[in-house]
Amino acid sequence: MTTTQHPIGSGFGARSTAREVVEGIDLGGKLAIVTGGYSGLGLETVRALAGAGAHVVVPARRPEVARENLAGIENTEVDALDLGDLDSVEEFADRFLASDRSVDLLIDNAAIMAAPETRVGPGWEAQFATNHLGHYALVNRLRPALVRDGGARVVSVSSVGHHNSPIRWDDIQFEQGYDKWKAYGQAKTANALFAVHLDALGKDAGVRAFSLHPGGILTPLQRHLPKEEMVALGWIDEDGNQINDAFKTPEQGAATSVWAATSPRLADAGGVYLEDCDIARPAGEGRTGVRTYAGDPKEAARLWALSAELTGVDTFS
DSSP, rough: OOOOOOOOOOOTTTOOHHHHTTOOOOOTEEEEEEETTTTTHHHHHHHHHHHHEEEEEEEEEEEEHHHHHHHSSEEEEEEEEEOOOOOHHHHHHHHHHHHHHOOEEEEOOOOOOOOSSSSSSSEEEHHHHIIHHHHHHHHHTHHHHHTSOOOOOEEEEOOGGGGGGGTTOTTTTOOOOOHHHHHHHHHHHHHHHHHHHHHHGGGGTEEEEEEEOOOOOOSGGGSSSSSHHHHTTTTTTTTOOOOOOOOOOHHTTTTTHHHHHHHHGGGGGOSOEEEETEEEOBBOOOSBBBOOOGGGGHHHHHHHHHHHHHHHHOOOO
């Protein structure tokens, strides 16, 4: 299978910050939606986009916390959204569409990681349901706003965690035994495959999609991990201090999302997986680059069909 996964020499890298990659780009008059945009990488993503002039809508499961965290950042608004509840997704989308606005940038940033076994909706595994199905339904329901003014960019935040697992077609909902890291890996593979097929379906209407690994960063995403596990992984010491020099700051971690959403270098690209503010290479022996199964168009189409069946919404096909 041929690949479009070739770095383009963006001029940025692993230590670039979100503000640096958007410097000189005027987002005045643009509207962005950033899920999970009130903590960790999402907060820094919002800060950079709003600082460049965009109006940023932050859908949040905890709206009051979001308003508190976003206080002082101009050009932002908060609305309620629980990605694990498809009724909530539909209600948010309906409210937004009723405002008669278009979307220029949509960053699917919110996620849960390595959570204890949890079921949502009709018994769906929570990481797959929240990280993938909720965002799938959100993007599809917002289609009128995404195509309205000539198109938009959709950024699906995946992770190096996709190396942990392909889509487990024989047991997607982990009904035959739960593994929190494999469940996270499958969800992050789904995020990458979602971008592949969304780009294929949406590009004629100007909707281009990208997925990415933001880098390793200590944020509230790790809230489900006990300290002992993070010590064993070499992330922190016994006092809770970060000791992994490869980890990025939140400002650096947000850079690839912001670059994906705004870089002119990606104007004619789509469906690719990014890392360190560039198009990633195909994966080799280590845990860098994108696995073949996370960029396979046939896998992407199969996942899209399943997602449409499970959520009951498919506006791009």
